[in-house]
Amino acid sequence: MIPGRRTPARAGAGGGHDDGSGAPAGHAGGRRPGGRRVPVHHFTAARGREAAGEALRRWPDVDAIYAISDETALGVIVALREDGVRVPGDVAVAGFDDIPLAGMTAPALTTASHPVGRIAAAAAAAVLAGRPGAPVTLFPSALVACDST
Template sequence: MSSTRRQPTLDTVAAAAGVSRATVSRVINGSPKVSPEVKTTVDAAISRLGYVPNRAARSLATRRTDSVALVMREPDATVLADPYLGNMIIATSHTLMGTGVQLVLMNAQNDAEHARLADYVRGGHVDGVLLVSMHGDDPLPEILLGAGIPTVVGGRPQRLLPGLTYVDVDNLGGAVLATERLITIGRRRVATVAGPPDMTAGVDRLAAFQDTLSAAGLDPTRVARGAFTRESGERGMAEVLDRWPDTDAVFVASDLMAIGALRALRAAGRRVPEDVAVVGYDDIEMAKHTEPPLTTIHQPVVDQARIMAELLLTQIGGDPVGDPVVLPTVLVERESA
């Protein structure tokens, strides 16, 4: 008897789920005519059997779709306003120029859109996926790996999976540089407007900030939370000033938030850097043009996007999954600290 396992088919999935072949096809193609209960049952059968739709199997074998998806799990307004994501899109597109591979931009800002996106990708419409701006223990990487879709993540995922690689920046080292800069210029009452706790970048930057202050014998508890948006940075800075009015420095975990923080400081009549020194993170183009220009941490987003795309293309070409990559960060000194 041959030990070779036959690949499951539509009929196999239909039998396992107790539905018709046509219903399975509707689920795979994201039809709205399928009830949530039936979709859940069919998805479970697909996952359990390891079924890959024929179209996906053909595209993985022949690489004839000639397209990859850049997937961002953020609201549309965030994608449009965030220079980091904009630079990621541009740099990825430039990397793919001349390869014959087209870039498909996809966004999923809630669970329903996330499910439709998973169905689309699993249906074989693209050869591989780049995932960026992930929040929490996102199920999409495991779904993609289970379907045999080459996948590379931007930033360290919260849960590491066998066969999943990522390209991150040194968030810990960057936050250490930012915090040490504030200590070096003589600041002793240092606060932070931290990033979201469901993103590893936010977690790492906060942890390094607190560890660095503690090592210097300073209070590490002056923490407000933001969401990597300008508005949340303004709110976070206002919270810092309200709770700790004697604060003389702040590390803001993204430049967009730092721009909001500068606005809150101006509104409160605090001079930068005389009263409160400010260090951001990202080194976006706008950081050069704030008032005063923003001291910040440069993260190499162009290199990150390029390496992500290159790792994905090698996977699509049949090479083994590459090792994770962590890129260095550097302090960019300007006038705010």
């Protein structure tokens, strides 16, 4: 959830929907917080543009969009601008990945970083130790708050 926003939508991974509402199976109408979801099967800027248009058509009161990736979020921002929607004034946008381009856009994209190096090292250590599967390990992401929210 993006703080201060009341009607968020997610441009997220598809699947698990049973009623066409954008909510996960078992949640009617996408009414729960974060339940308004536009499935994104390809994490591209082009799909982000499509998802933004779909979110605005389905939920005209949407005031925040959290995208599954930074590239998708950048496409969301482009589409919102083309529709005359101000980011973050009218709709806040956040992504996930902390790609280098995220900080170079206008507005700079709020995102989340994750410790890819630590994740890769843990996976390699598990393989080299001959463990059949890595133990459950959490690698927390960190918020990179910028101007798009």
